[in-house]
Amino acid sequence: DAKTTQPNSMESNEEEPVHLPCNHSTISGTDYIHWYRQLPSQGPEYVIHGLTSNVNNRMASLAIAEDRKSSTLILHRATLRDAAVYYCILRDGETGANNLFFGTGTRLTVIP
Amino acid sequence: KAGVTQTPRYLIKTRGQQVTLSCSPISGHRSVSWYQQTPGQGLQFLFEYFSETQRNKGNFPGRFSGRQFSNSRSEMNVSTLELGDSALYLCASSSGAGLAYNEQFFGPGTRLTVL
Numbered sequence: 329d330a331k332t333t334q335p336n337s338m339e340s341n342e343e344e345p346v347h348l349p350c351n352h353s354t355i356s357g358t359d360y361i362h363w364y365r366q367l368p369s370q371g372p373e374y375v376i377h378g379l380t381s382n383v384n385n386r387m388a389s390l391a392i393a394e395d396r397k398s399s400t401l402i403l404h405r406a407t408l409r410d411a412a413v414y415y416c417i418l419r420d421g422e423t424g425a426n427n428l429f430f431g432t433g434t435r436l437t438v439i440p
Numbered sequence: 441k442a443g444v445t446q447t448p449r450y451l452i453k454t455r456g457q458q459v460t461l462s463c464s465p466i467s468g469h470r471s472v473s474w475y476q477q478t479p480g481q482g483l484q485f486l487f488e489y490f491s492e493t494q495r496n497k498g499n500f501p502g503r504f505s506g507r508q509f510s511n512s513r514s515e516m517n518v519s520t521l522e523l524g525d526s527a528l529y530l531c532a533s534s535s536g537a538g539l540a541y542n543e544q545f546f547g548p549g550t551r552l553t554v555l
Contacts, residue, residue, distance in 0.1 A: 360541055362543075364544075370548060371444075371530050371532070371546030371547055371548055371549055372483070372530070372532075372544075372546045373545075373546065374543035374544065374545070377541055377543070379541075415483075419541075425488070425495075425496050426471055426473045426488045426495075426496065426532070426534055426542075426544060427473065427485040427488060427496040427498060428473075428475075428483075428485060428532075428544065429485065430475075430482055430483035430484075431482070432482055433482075
């Protein structure tokens, strides 16, 4: 499985944008980049995914580097509810396998 | 649409016993994956079932097994429990179409404590 590297923790002030980085230098051409987050005492939840182009949805934006070796999850205005562990995951586009490799993720703390 | 449900939510067992956990996926979803989450190892993939067949398997001993029924509900079983099996067991469902952009929907988990 292609691996990802994320900072262990980050802090953000409430109402400010947050940029969560992810390095995936061994990404293959068919790997999709997925982000999930896990709020305290809950199962993970899907945030966003992308392949080559930047993506936006109601929760966040995903910026993907041109060489695809890194990506950034952007929360435009952090709220207290966004405090969670964020996981950057690569999914094999050829098999579509559901065996997600979560890694250690980034614990985001939102300061009121 | 109801989400993924897991039963029971909490379970206490003793070493050597066996346990069965249940997962009901979102209606229409045919893929069910199981994960183990511990403070030391994080979230680790156990196995995935699709249309009653195991499609992927993680690196866990044979004491961990699962099955899926024709209605897509899934069970996982752990035999001869060890202290290290204490964990949060999470189930996730997806449409199972084998597409890498399909999201997985996770249940709230079953907290297993082995004494």
